[in-house]
C-alpha cells in the first residue's frame with residue numbers, strides 16, 4: 361500500500377521545488393486548510409445546532425445564531441489574520457477589503473480573496489457547498505497597508521487558487537500554477553490526504569450544466585448552444601452551487617454555463633471570488649474558461665471588488681464548440697454613423 365501524503369507534507373514538499381521560496385505561501389495554504397477543517401466541522405453539524413437560519417436569529421436556548429456563511433467568513437478571516445502571512449482580505453461577504461496589520465513587523469506580501477461558502481442557499485437541504493479562494497502577490501509597497509490595486513488584479517496574476525467542497529466527503533483542490541491536486545479529508549485522523557494527483561479535465565464530457573429555467577432570458581447564441589447540447593443527448597446536471605458543478609465538470613468533463621440574463625445583464629457570478637479561482641484551476645487542469653462573449657476570464661481586469669461576469673467553463677473541446685455558436689448567432693454590434701457603437705443590439 362502506498363504511503364499517505366498529507367496536505368501539509370505535500371505543500372512543504374512543493375516549497376522545496378522553489379529554492380527561493382520564503383515559506384509564506386506555504387503558511388497561507390496551510391492556514392486555509394486549517395480554516396477549511398473548522399468550517400467543515402460546522403457544516404457537518406449544521407442540522408443539529410440550528411445555524412442554518414437568518415443572521416441575528418436566536419436558537420432554542422436563546423443564544424444568538426449566526427448564519428453558516430457568516431460563520432465561515434469569520435473563521436477564514438480569523439485564521440488569516442492570525443497567520444501573519446497576508447496583508448489583506450477581500451470576501452464576497454464584505455463590502456470593502458480588510459487590511460491586516462503586520463504581526464511582529466513582518467512585511468506580508470500576499471492578499472487573499474474568497475467566497476466563504478458558495479452555494480449556501482442549498483445548505484438547509486443537505487446539498488454540497490464549498491469555499492473558493494485565490495491568492496495574489498500585493499502590488500502596493502509593503503511599507504504601508506494594502507490597497508485596492510492589490511485586489512483588482514487579473515486572474516492570470518493569481519499565485520494560487522483553489523476550493524474546498526463540503527460534500528459526501530470533504531475535498532480540497534488547489535493549484536499554485538503547476539498542475540492541480542486534490543486532497544480528501546480523512547475524518548479519523550483529521551488530515552487532508554492526497555487523493556487526486558495531477559488532475560486533468562477530459563477534452564469533452566457527457567454533461568452540460570446551466571440553469572435551464574432562465575433559458576428564455578439568455579441571448580440567442582446561448583439558447584442555440586444549449587439546444588445543441590440537448591440534441592446531442594448530453595445529460596443536464598445543475599446543482600446550483602457553482603463550486604460543486606465545476607468540481608463535477610473538472611472530473612467528468614462537460615461545460616458549466618452561467619450566461620448573462622435580463623436580471624443579471626453582466627452575469628451573476630463574481631469575478632474575484634468565484635470565476636477567477638475556478639477558472640485558474642480549470643485552466644491548470646487543461647480546460648478553458650471564457651465569458652459568453654468568448655473573452656478569457658483570467659484576462660479580465662476588474663475595476664471593482666464585487667464585479668460580475670458571465671461564464672462558460674469546462675472541457676476545452678466543448679468551449680471551442682460553443683465559440684462556433686457565439687460566432688454564428690451573436691447579434692452584430694450596430695453600426696453608428698460617427699463610427700462609435702452604442703452597444704445595443706439593433
Ligand code: AHM
Pocket residue numbers: 478479480481571600601602603618628
Ligand atoms: P451566491 O453567491 O449568491 O450564493 O450565488 C452563487 C451561486 C452559485 O454557486 C451558483 O452557481 C449560482 O449562484 C446559482 O444561481 P441560480 O440560482 O440563479 O441558478
Ligand code: MG
Pocket residue numbers: 452475477478479634
Ligand atoms: Mg458564491
